Amino acid sequence: MASATSTAPAARPCRSAGEVRAASIETAFLQALQREGFHGRVHSVFERVVNIEQQGGELFTLACRGLDSAPNTVIVRLSGFGGSGITEGDAVRGDAAGIQVGERLWIELSDASPWECALPAYPLKTIRLRANLRWLQAQLDRLGAAGGMLAPPRGGSAFELAVADTLAQRSAQLSDALAHGDHAAARKHASSLFGLGPGLTPSGDDFLVGLFAVLNISASPCCGWLGGGAEVLAGAERSTHAISLAALTQAARGRVRETIASLIGHLMYGAPGELGPALRRVLAIGSTSGTDIVAGVRCGLELNISHEGRRSCQSR
Known part of the structure; x- marks a missing residue:
């Protein structure tokens, strides 16, 4: 799958683009956004989930509210992606400020809560x-x-x-x-x-x-x-x-x-x-x-x- 090669920071969306705020972001996703920007393409689109393939092949996910936090995932304050206009192959770029998906959606990350999976240690008594x-x-x-x-x-x-x-x-x-x-x-x-x-x-x-x-x-x-x-x-x-x-x-x-x-x-x-x-x-x-x-x-x-x-x- 083709991917962008520019390492410039994500541009803020134009006024005609939709904007939504993220509720939470998994820490590894945030770190990927902070490393010289983030570039990829939309891999697949479902009603409540959009998967993004980063340059190199790793998958990241945009998930709607009501779904739980997960690895490489941002939870956005949307009920569904049905009217977003996002399609497979759309270019994606981002940085610590936000994620631009195609020309239609900007995801603002400024107040997103960080989340990280933490499996508990095994109990001493079972x-x-x-x-x-x-x-x-x-x-x-x-x-x-x-x-x-x-x-x-x-x-x-x-x-x-x-x-x-x-x-x-x-x-x-x-x-x-x-x-x-x-x-x-x-x-x-x-x-x-x-x-x-x-x-x-x-x-x-x-x-x-x-x-x-x-x-x-x-x-x-x-x-x-x-x-x-x-x-x-x-x-x-x-x-x-x-x-x-x-x-x-x-x-x-x-x-x-x-x-x-x-x-x-x-x-x-x-x-x-x-x-x-x-x-x-x-x-x-x-x-x-x-x-x-x-x-x-x-x-x-x-x-x-x-x-x-x-x-x-x-x-x-």
């Missing part, structure tokens, strides 16, 4: 985590969206059943390989999940996002396994698309959406009455994505419990 994981499994069976990591609804097609069986088999093989310390086999099984399943971000990818997040929890028994997930990503671009790959890459760095980090914290430390709202916020992501992510989180946390007492790594 009595509460164990109880909360039992609760979580019951809730997934009751509230989870069928058709991804969960079996499709009754009456599903033969294809849907086959995909669900494959997802279940490969995720179980991955979990079993990790449980037995066979990381070579684990890398192979994790790679087999890329691009597998329904959804804009396929179910196998979403499962890995949840698992990778947990593999980056500091002071946990499984901290750093598979390089936090980074060891699995070589060649992933051949098996899944850019939006899903961006989420996987960030999760392998321990950077996930605010709702996911919050759920992990509640599962490790939260009282029973606090868990429901945190879980429902994640389950609301996409059609099956939230359920698939939670399944990966649950897998990772159960691996940690099964390996307690082993040496753990510290904060990275």
